[in-house]
Amino acid sequence: MNRAQELSEALSIIREKFPWEGPRLGKDPFFGLLGVVLSQHTSDRMAEAAEKNLEAKYPSIEKLAAASCEELARIIRPAGMQNQKACTIQRLAWLELQRSFTTWARSVSWQDARALLVSVGGVGEKTADVFCMVYLDAPVVPVDVHVRRVSMRLGMTSSPSYASVQRAIHALVPSDLRKQMHLSMIRFGREICTSRAPKCSTCPVNAYCDYYVQNVPHSQA
Template sequence: MALLSKRDTAQVMEKLESRYPDAKCALNFSNPFELLIATMLSAQCTDVRVNMVTERLFQKYRGPADFAAATPEQVQEDIREVGLFRSKAQNIVATCRLLLERYDGEVPADREKLVELPGVGRKTANVVLSNAFGIPALAVDTHVLRVSNRIGLANSDSPDETERQICRRVPKSQWSQAHHWLIHHGRQICSARKPKCEACPIQEHCRYFHKTFAKSMKTKESTGG
C-alpha cells in the first residue's frame, strides 16, 4: 500500500488537530512517577478504570519507596480491578526498587533507561517522555496502530516500525500531539469493528475509505444497485 505523501500527511494532521483541539493524555497524574505507574497499569485496561485505581493507589503509595517496601502480593490486592494485575504488581515493585537503586527514586527522562525497567516497553517509555517530560515522542498503542495503518500513515503490523514510518512523515514538533489525535480519532470515529467513515473528517485522504468505497461501488454496479 502506498503511503500518504507528506503534503497529504500535513493536511491529515491539520484536520485532526481541528477536530480534537483539546486532545491530551487521559491518564491522571501529577508527576512522572505517577504517569509511569499509570501507564504500566493501562495495558489491556481502560484509562477510566486505571484512573479509578490510581486515585486510591497513590494515596496509599506516595512514591517509589512505598511500593518498593511492599510485596507484589500486597500491591496485587490494590490493583485487582485491572487486567494482568499479578504480573503488573511484580513489575511495579521491581521497577520501584530499581528506581531507588539506580536513580535515587527519580524517573529517568531517557528512553534507553526507561525500557530497562521491568514491565516498561517502548510505548510506555514514549508516553512518559512525551507527557511527563515534554520530550517529542510518539507512542503506538492499538488505536494509533490501527488508525495510522488504515489512513496510510504507515504500513506495518509492528508498533515499532509503525512509529518509525509515522515519524518520518510527521514533523517532530507534532509527534506528541499526533499520538493523542490518532487515539481520539480511533476512539470516536475509526473504531476497530465499525468505523464511522461517513463522519470522518479525513476520508478524502484515507486509503481505507477509498478502498472500501471503491469496493462498495463495484458491488452496486455488479448488482445493478
C-alpha cells in the same frame, strides 16, 4: 498533492478536529509512570481507580518497594492484568529507590532514559515513550492500539511493527506537534476510526484513506 502531502493533510485534519488533553497524569514523574503502567489495556476510568487505591495504600516509594507483588496485585485489581502490572510496579519502585531513576532521567538524553526504561521487565516501548513524551518533553508519538489502527488504515505504513508505525508518523509530523498528534489520533480512533464499524462515510479524512478506497464500495462512485 503527492501521497506524503495527502497523509500530512489527513493528520493535520485529525489534529485540528480532534483535540484532546489526554488522561490526567500527576506532576510527580514516578507516580505518573506508574499511572502509565496501570493504563495499559484498560479504560482511563479503571486505571484511575487502581491508581487511587495504590496511592492511598502505598503513598511512598519505600512502601511500594517493600510490598509484595501479591499485595500490589490485590490493590490494583481494577486495572486488570494485575499480576503482571504489580511486578512491573515493584521493579520500577526499586529502580527509583536505588537509582533515583526519574531524577537521573532528567539529567540525560531522553533516548538514554527510554533505553533504561525498556530494559525493565514489563515496561514496553509505548509506556517508555509516554513517560518520555509527558515528563521529558521528548518529540515522540507513542504507538497505542488506536494510533496503530489509524496509521495502518490510512496507509501510512504496511508494517504493523511499533518502530515502523512510529517512523511513518514522525516522517510526517514536526517535532513540536507530535504530542498533540498522539492525543488526537487516540481520540479519533475512539470516536471515528473505531476498531469495529469505523464511521467511514462521515470521516473527515476519507478522501486520503487507503482503507476507505479499498473497503467501502461507494467510496469509488
